[in-house]
Amino acid sequence: MTHWPELAHDIAEDVLFPAADSVDADGEIPSSHFYALADAGFYGLAAPPELGGPTIDIADLVAVVETLCGGCLATTFTWMQHHGVVGGLAASGNTALRERFWDGLLSGSVRGGVAFAGAIPQPPLLYARRVDGGYVLDGVAPFVTGWGIVDVLQLSARDEFDDSIVHLLVDATETAGLTVDELPLIAARGSNTVRMRIDGLEGRDDQVVGVVAPEVFAAGQTFGSWLNGCMATGVARRCRAELTGLGVDTHALDLTSVSVRDGLDAALAGDDTDLFEARAAASELALRSAAALVAATGSAASVTGTTAGRLMREATLTLVAASRPQIRSELLNRFGGPTGMR
Numbered sequence: 001m002t003h004w005p006e007l008a009h010d011i012a013e014d015v016l017f018p019a020a021d022s023v024d025a026d027g028e029i030p031s032s033h034f035y036a037l038a039d040a041g042f043y044g045l046a047a048p049p050e051l052g053g054p055t056i057d058i059a060d061l062v063a064v065v066e067t068l069c070g071g072c073l074a075t076t077f078t079w080m081q082h083h084g085v086v087g088g089l090a091a092s093g094n095t096a097l098r099e100r101f102w103d104g105l106l107s108g109s110v111r112g113g114v115a116f117a118g119a120i121p122q123p124p125l126l127y128a129r130r131v132d133g134g135y136v137l138d139g140v141a142p143f144v145t146g147w148g149i150v151d152v153l154q155l156s157a158r159d160e161f162d163d164s165i166v167h168l169l170v171d172a173t174e175t176a177g178l179t180v181d182e183l184p185l186i187a188a189r190g191s192n193t194v195r196m197r198i199d200g201l202e203g204r205d206d207q208v209v210g211v212v213a214p215e216v217f218a219a220g221q222t223f224g225s226w227l228n229g230c231m232a233t234g235v236a237r238r239c240r241a242e243l244t245g246l247g248v249d250t251h252a253l254d255l256t257s258v259s260v261r262d263g264l265d266a267a268l269a270g271d272d273t274d275l276f277e278a279r280a281a282a283s284e285l286a287l288r289s290a291a292a293l294v295a296a297t298g299s300a301a302s303v304t305g306t307t308a309g310r311l312m313r314e315a316t317l318t319l320v321a322a323s324r325p326q327i328r329s330e331l332l333n334r335f336g337g338p339t340g341m342r
Contacts, residue, residue, distance in 0.1 A: 004056055005063035007040050012071025017238075020072040024310045027189035029149070033075045037068075038108025046083035047106055048090055058268075062230060062261070069234025070241070073314045074190035077231065077321075078113075078146045084224070085112030085154045088167055088209045097169060097206060101152065113150035113172060115141040115196060119158045119165050120221065120324075126198060128157035128166040134204040135166055137177075141196035147172065147180055148192050154209060156217075165217040167209040170201075177201035187313035225275060226268045228322035232282035233261060235314045239289035242307060246296045253289055260285050280330035283318045290315035 015036045023029055037043060045061065047053025056064075068076040086105055089098040104110030118126025118141040126139035137157050144153070153172040156165055174180060178201050180194040212220075236257060240250045260281050267275035290312040294301040301308035319331060 002041070002054060004042075004045075004054075004060045005067065008042075008064040008067040011036050011040060011042075012067045016068065016071030016075055020074075021305055021307055021310055023072055023074050023190045024187070025305055029072075029075050029078065029190040033072065034079070034108065034111065034149075037075075037079055042068075042079070043082060043108035043111075044086070044106035046086040046090070051090055051102070052106055053086075053090075058265070061227075062233075062265075065227065065230035066234035066237050069231050070238030073231065073235065073317075074188040076234070077188045078149055078191045080227070081113040081145050081150070082111055084114035084116070085152065085169070087220075088114075088154050089169075092209045094206070094208060094210070097209065101169070110152065111146070111150040112152050112154065113144065113146040114154045114156070115144045116156045116221070116224075117141060117143045118196075118198075119156040119217070124158035126155075126157040127160045128168075128203075129160055134202060134207070135168065137168070137198050137201040137203060139198055141198065143183070143193060144180070144196050145191045145193045147194040155203075158214075159211070163214055165212050165214060166203075167211070168203040168207050169209050170203060170207060175201075185317065187310065187317040222275060223268070225279060225322060225324065225327075226264060229264045229279050229282045231321065232279075232286040232315070232318040233257065233264070235286045235311055235318060236260075236282075236289040239286070239293045239311055239315075242293050242311070243289075243296055246293075248292070248296050253285070253292065256285055256288075274330075276324060276326035277330050279327050280334060283315070283327075283331065284334055286315035286318050 015033060019030065041054065044053050045056060049055050065076070065080065089102065092098055101110055105112055118124060118139055124139070126137060126141055128135045128137050139157070141155065150172045153170050155168045155170050159166055177199050179197050183193045183195055185193055240253055243250050263273050263278040263281055266273040267278045293308045294312050297306065297308040300306060
């Protein structure tokens, strides 16, 4: 039986964390990071057992993602996108498309990314128009991670006629109708996150992963939003480890982290807990933990290239990465009082 959290810990401590400050400074993730994840089987985590995936429970999944995020957020942020493609193809009725990419996706020899954000808002930023033999897409995918690193991209757009969500699997390369602009993030720069501009991009029927109702799409986003909370709790976990190394008592932060994790998990389970509130609490924890680390590190934290400074910027990134208007409102209430937004 594979002990996934222990494997994640070994990779985080031996491969990811020792290079994390350099990755942040250079804005480039070594390929060896992705090879290490692939060799350990981490690219197949989202595949169901009946399709060749491992058996992993939710608690172990949380431990894996938190641990890897605390090792190198840029690497893990990029790797996390892959599982959207695996999950999409696992549920797809397009078996020919799945069979074409499946073995490579599970082994990590084919890396995937996702572009959901253009289909989420109303009105959407990315539209799909049905034509003979497929779809034509127009608009913007505003936040796409892994450009130049991933091989294929699950691109999501909203059908302009019936409001359904169309998922297409496309090659992650600039081509006719698809161009990108780099987004220089404040943290996790090595993730190669871009803004994608789409003008008449053609997608054939054999590239369609699925077409789903808006409510089905929204339900899938709930799980993704919960999992993205692990970015914040992972950064917070690393901050606490660094604080402990500096001799700082982290008991209060440890207790808060348990409460935050319980809130996130209760929200996913459908208990009487608001997911957006739980996500905001996770980012608040990351920010408080990073601020404590900066304070404990002292003036050295103000110098470019320090671990404390990097973690502070990563904690800040969790305030807005994979966010929603409800999370933003909750964060504003936490940090500035119940002011809301105009």
